[in-house]
Amino acid sequence: MFRNELFRTATFRLTLAVVAAMIGSAALQFFxxxxxxxxxxxxxxxxxxxxxxxxxxxxxxxxxxxxxRDRATDDLRILLNVTTLFDxxxxxxxxxxxxWPADLVADGHVHVITPEATGGGSSTVLRMVAVKVPGERYxxxxxxxxxxxxxxxxxxxxxxxxxxxxxxxxxxTGIVLSHRALSRVKDMHEAIxxxxxxxxxxxxxxxxxxxxxxxxAGSVNRxxxxxxxxxxxxxxxxNDIAHDLRTPLARVRARLDRALNADHSAEALRNVIxxxxxxxxxxxxxxxxxxxxxxxxNGRRRAGFGTVxxxxxxxxxxxxxxxxxxxxxxxxxxxxxxxxxxxVLGDRDLLIEVLANLVDNAIxxxxxxxxxxxxxxxxDGCAMLQIAxxxxxxxxxERRAVTGRFYRSDKSRHIPGSGLGLSLVSAILALHHARLDxxxxxxxxxxxxxxMNIVFPPSxxxxxxN
Amino acid sequence: xxxxxxxxxxxxxxxxxxxxxxxPSEINPSQPAPLAPQPxxxxxxxxxxxxxxxxxxxxxxxxxxxxxxxxxxxxxxxLSMGLNAHFDxxxxxxxxxxxxxxxxxETLRERKVHVxxxxxxxxxxxxxxxxxxxxxxxxxxxxxxxxxxxxxxLEALLRRPDNSRQTMLRAGPLEMDLIERxxxxxxxxxxxxxxxxxxxxxxxxxPNQVLTRNMLLEDVWNYRxxxxxxxVDVHIGKLRRKIDESGKPALIQSIRGAxxxxxxx
Numbered sequence: 001m002f003r004n005e006l007f008r009t010a011t012f013r014l015t016l017a018v019v020a021a022m023i024g025s026a027a028l029q030f031f032x033x034x035x036x037x038x039x040x041x042x043x044x045x046x047x048x049x050x051x052x053x054x055x056x057x058x059x060x061x062x063x064x065x066x067x068x069r070d071r072a073t074d075d076l077r078i079l080l081n082v083t084t085l086f087d088x089x090x091x092x093x094x095x096x097x098x099x100w101p102a103d104l105v106a107d108g109h110v111h112v113i114t115p116e117a118t119g120g121g122s123s124t125v126l127r128m129v130a131v132k133v134p135g136e137r138y139x140x141x142x143x144x145x146x147x148x149x150x151x152x153x154x155x156x157x158x159x160x161x162x163x164x165x166x167x168x169x170x171x172x173t174g175i176v177l178s179h180r181a182l183s184r185v186k187d188m189h190e191a192i193x194x195x196x197x198x199x200x201x202x203x204x205x206x207x208x209x210x211x212x213x214x215x216x217a218g219s220v221n222r223x224x225x226x227x228x229x230x231x232x233x234x235x236x237x238x239n240d241i242a243h244d245l246r247t248p249l250a251r252v253r254a255r256l257d258r259a260l261n262a263d264h265s266a267e268a269l270r271n272v273i274x275x276x277x278x279x280x281x282x283x284x285x286x287x288x289x290x291x292x293x294x295x296x297x298n299g300r301r302r303a304g305f306g307t308v309x310x311x312x313x314x315x316x317x318x319x320x321x322x323x324x325x326x327x328x329x330x331x332x333x334x335x336x337x338x339x340x341x342x343x344v345l346g347d348r349d350l351l352i353e354v355l356a357n358l359v360d361n362a363i364x365x366x367x368x369x370x371x372x373x374x375x376x377x378x379x380d381g382c383a384m385l386q387i388a389x390x391x392x393x394x395x396x397x398e399r400r401a402v403t404g405r406f407y408r409s410d411k412s413r414h415i416p417g418s419g420l421g422l423s424l425v426s427a428i429l430a431l432h433h434a435r436l437d438x439x440x441x442x443x444x445x446x447x448x449x450x451x452m453n454i455v456f457p458p459s460x461x462x463x464x465x466n
Numbered sequence: 467x468x469x470x471x472x473x474x475x476x477x478x479x480x481x482x483x484x485x486x487x488x489x490p491s492e493i494n495p496s497q498p499a500p501l502a503p504q505p506x507x508x509x510x511x512x513x514x515x516x517x518x519x520x521x522x523x524x525x526x527x528x529x530x531x532x533x534x535x536x537x538x539x540x541x542x543x544x545l546s547m548g549l550n551a552h553f554d555x556x557x558x559x560x561x562x563x564x565x566x567x568x569x570x571x572e573t574l575r576e577r578k579v580h581v582x583x584x585x586x587x588x589x590x591x592x593x594x595x596x597x598x599x600x601x602x603x604x605x606x607x608x609x610x611x612x613x614x615x616x617x618x619x620l621e622a623l624l625r626r627p628d629n630s631r632q633t634m635l636r637a638g639p640l641e642m643d644l645i646e647r648x649x650x651x652x653x654x655x656x657x658x659x660x661x662x663x664x665x666x667x668x669x670x671x672x673p674n675q676v677l678t679r680n681m682l683l684e685d686v687w688n689y690r691x692x693x694x695x696x697x698v699d700v701h702i703g704k705l706r707r708k709i710d711e712s713g714k715p716a717l718i719q720s721i722r723g724a725x726x727x728x729x730x731x
Contacts, residue, residue: 319661320687323700353691360695 015174061135072096082142106130248279289420296427304347317355329368337377343462357421358387366391381458393448399438512553514544541565560587568601575602582623614724618676638730669728678725
């Protein structure tokens with residue numbers, strides 16, 4: 001199993017590829033080396049044949065005959081394999097070739113003669129030259145290609161001698177390296193198995209080498225950090241949902257329990273039922289708000305996006321909320337600078353929902369006689385939309401937390417709401433790539449006030465004329 | 467999306483039952499369920515819904531209000547019923563076996579069947595609503611919904627508002643001049659803000675008809691979300707103070723568990 005895995009590692013496969021390349025290059029080297037050498041050898045044979053021929057041509061017929069006879073037996077046969085004398089009718093006189101080769105022309109040039117053409121006088125291919133010598137005779141000299149064959153044998157042998165140990169060495173190295181990689185991967189597998197079993201604090205082993213595998217392990221570890229954080233958040237949200245749903249349900253149960261044992265007059269019962277329904281409605285509101293946030297966060301729907309005029313958006317929201325502000329004695333107004341009308345890219349219905357939630361909160365948390373201002377302006381290419389109130393404000397330490405689900409400042413526990421309004425706002429603004437900052441409106445007053453500052457990035461601002 | 471209620475109005479007395487909220491009749495014995503004038507006996511509604519529990523609730527509720535309801539469970543059966551018989555209004559679920567709701571409506575419209583259709587859906591994203599209306603639906607309601615909401619919207623579809631070119635609207639003692647943008651009560655001018663004028667115009671075009679808070683928000687203000695506070699009630703309250711005469715019954719009446727109605731003799 002383990003050995004099998006070893007041969008399937010990336011490192012081992014790489015080794016096999018390198019070995020194949022080595023064998024291939026050695027074969028190419030052999031081929032080119034051999035062909036160069038054989039060309040060189042052929043040229044050298046030709047020179048040798050022609051030079052010998054020109055020397056022997058100058059001999060007297062008797063001396064030549066003697067020379068030929070000697071050559072058929074002496075050591076020089078290694079250099080010149082065929083030395084034969086023929087008469088003018090190409091009949092054999094003396095030498096080691098008994099028949100005139102069919103393809104040979106007595107023109108003083110070298111010819112390649114096949115074994116068949118010699119009529120069985122030679123077993124190999126020969127390079128031959130035939131020249132006229134004094135006495136109307138022909139001298140035939142020939143040299144076999146045995147040198148080339150030897151050369152090939154020698155080269156093949158040396159190649160094998162060198163390639164086999166090299167390949168074996170490469171394979172060994174590959175196996176050792178693969179084994180190391182495999183043991184690291186095995187460690188990682190074990191770590192992942194532990195994570196899958198539920199140990200979310202486990203991380204992939206961090207080695208010293210800064211290689212690919214290590215960088216990958218680093219990325220996976222960072223991903224695990226993020227997942228663990230998200231999981232913690234979800235767990236917290238789960239607890240919060242359970243808690244927030246439990247509270248009204250517990251009240252419902254207690255009230256029904258009391259009603260069972262107490263006054264059964266129609267009026268009293270109706271009162272109990274009406275309160276019960278209010279509590280159930282609150283639970284229901286929490287669930288629908290959660291579903292809505294999930295829908296916005298998961299949907300990533302930008303199909304409803306278009307150009308939204310912030311001025312008209314603010315005018316609409318003021319139109320909607322003015323009566324309620326008036327009832328509470330709060331002045332609701334739109335403050336705008338000298339900027340030309342600001343247009344942003346967004347979903348108008350969702351942005352109205354953002355503004356409604358923020359204005360709703362501002363009115364809710366501002367005491368009578370206060371002010372709520374909606375401000376729009378451009379700042380450094382960004383479009384800014386502020387909702388500032390003169391209410392109780394949000395302490396600096398809680399500003400990050402309020403956009404989380406269900407967070408409610410202790411000061412606001414008595415004010416009804418699902419506690420999800422700002423989470424919804426955050427989800428919608430995230431869809432718009434806009435940022436929400438929470439600031440303090442005033443420094444010196446008894447109530448600090450809260451300013452919700454929405455910043456649309458320059459990419460979300462529609463320039464006039466576009 | 468309109469039904470995604472962040473803070474269900476206190477007066478909305480509902481309980482949740484299998485995705486549908488119904489008003490238990492014993493809570494409110496003094497007020498009979500049918501709030502609008504009884505529909506004509508011949509009013510026929512085609513309900514195409516595959517969830518049998520929801521369908522049963524809807525059928526019972528609507529029949530108790532005097533409608534005649536025909537129920538089909540599949541898209542194909544609903545389509546053939548819609549093509550071959552006459553109905554005054556249809557309620558079509560988006561997700562149906564065999565043939566989905568939007569295709570069904572498109573087919574009906576292609577075959578020149580122009581009966582008003584209310585689309586029911588579990589999807590509540592804005593674009594789903596838009597696609598529902600694009601396919602030829604006339605109104606869109608997301609599950610879970612209150613029975614009062616469904617009934618009020620069906621009523622609205624059955625009694626298409628009077629959108630004729632007339633320039634004067636009359637409802638009881640109220641008279642509205644749409645050109646001069648003036649309102650009088652028994653001849654006495656009433657000073658209204660533009661938003662109050664818009665709201666009153668909407669009410670006057672639909673006299674004696676239950677209008678839910680969601681319908682008002684959607685149609686008068688064009689908003690598809692439910693605000694955390696009882697905004698609509700505040701607007702109605704302001705309008706009431708301007709148009710009502712002391713000592714006389716209120717023209718705009720609150721309908722417990724449903725919404726509002728401009729009651730005229």
